[in-house]
Amino acid sequence: MNITYSSEVSAAKAEARPIVALESTIITHGMPYPRNVETAALVEQDIRDAGATPATIAVIEGTLHVGLEADQLKALGQAQNVAKVSRADMAACIATGGTGATTVAATMIAAHLAGIAVFATGGIGGVHKGAESTFDISADLPELAQTPVNVIAAGAKAILDLPKTLEFLETNGVPVIAFGQDSLPAFWSAQSDLKAPLRMDDTASIARAFVTRQAMGLPGGQLIANPIPETAQIKSDVLSPIIAQAQSEADTQGVIGKAVTPFLLQRIFELTEGRSLEANIALVRNNAKLAAQIAQELTALQG
Numbered sequence: 001m002n003i004t005y006s007s008e009v010s011a012a013k014a015e016a017r018p019i020v021a022l023e024s025t026i027i028t029h030g031m032p033y034p035r036n037v038e039t040a041a042l043v044e045q046d047i048r049d050a051g052a053t054p055a056t057i058a059v060i061e062g063t064l065h066v067g068l069e070a071d072q073l074k075a076l077g078q079a080q081n082v083a084k085v086s087r088a089d090m091a092a093c094i095a096t097g098g099t100g101a102t103t104v105a106a107t108m109i110a111a112h113l114a115g116i117a118v119f120a121t122g123g124i125g126g127v128h129k130g131a132e133s134t135f136d137i138s139a140d141l142p143e144l145a146q147t148p149v150n151v152i153a154a155g156a157k158a159i160l161d162l163p164k165t166l167e168f169l170e171t172n173g174v175p176v177i178a179f180g181q182d183s184l185p186a187f188w189s190a191q192s193d194l195k196a197p198l199r200m201d202d203t204a205s206i207a208r209a210f211v212t213r214q215a216m217g218l219p220g221g222q223l224i225a226n227p228i229p230e231t232a233q234i235k236s237d238v239l240s241p242i243i244a245q246a247q248s249e250a251d252t253q254g255v256i257g258k259a260v261t262p263f264l265l266q267r268i269f270e271l272t273e274g275r276s277l278e279a280n281i282a283l284v285r286n287n288a289k290l291a292a293q294i295a296q297e298l299t300a301l302q303g
Helices: 007-014 034-051 071-080 090-095 104-113 140-146 162-171 203-215 236-252 257-271 275-302
Strands: 003-005 021-024 053-060 061-065 083-085 100-102 119-122 150-153 176-179 198-200 222-225
Touching: 003 007, 007 021, 007 053, 021 034, 021 104, 021 275, 034 053, 034 275, 053 071, 053 104, 053 236, 061 104, 083 090, 090 100, 090 275, 100 119, 100 198, 104 140, 104 150, 119 176, 119 203, 119 275, 140 162, 150 275, 162 176, 176 203, 198 203, 203 222, 236 257, 257 275
Parallel strands: 003 061, 021 053, 021 119, 083 100, 119 150, 150 222, 176 198, 176 222
Antiparallel strands: 053 061, 053 100
């Protein structure tokens, strides 16, 4: 498997320095240009400032890139008709010379291939509402159960069925670790009414737990649920009726399948007058900083 590394990531690998993987769907499908490129650059710099090297992952013209140069990042942010690749179609995208932005699942796969054990994102996918009849469950969840990468996220996206998402993760043996609190964070909201299965208050414990799982031969990674900073959050009592309205509109308009999530996120953006996007940026940056600290701890343990 040929992987092209950026000059920055190549240097970090050669010197065994900590690296944090980043997905690329936030660039191609998350927000418009130039805000997408500006945000990606900010997140990368947050990782550098916290003592690690960022590795934004994407498939570009059939080549898997782990780490993007500045001009590649800018070009990807302006590219049209970029595929959104996951486990099912990532290999096909590479084999046919396509360009694709990596989801959580695809980024985990690429990070593991590249020997990177820490990945920062916004929120993972999960079990969609009504999944008992649609079977709409994100590929992110089974990926966490089989690919050994630490995923730092602000929980699952709040538009999902959070209790079922948590149940799926528990059933499949995925450690769900709330960082610094007992409840599971709910993406735009720091708190939820769900108790996290595990709580850890320091990055050293998270790193040790991952190394211990590997030593025991247990498959899969860890989900570290990092609450959004309180100053940036939209509390659940404000957000719940907005999500309900957006979901009702999706149902009325017959929005189904892969179209549901982008529809809901866009309507929530409109109904919150842009606050949801600002919160999203804040939580991604917060996750990137924590991921860099975990990567440092892992490098020290494994070095």
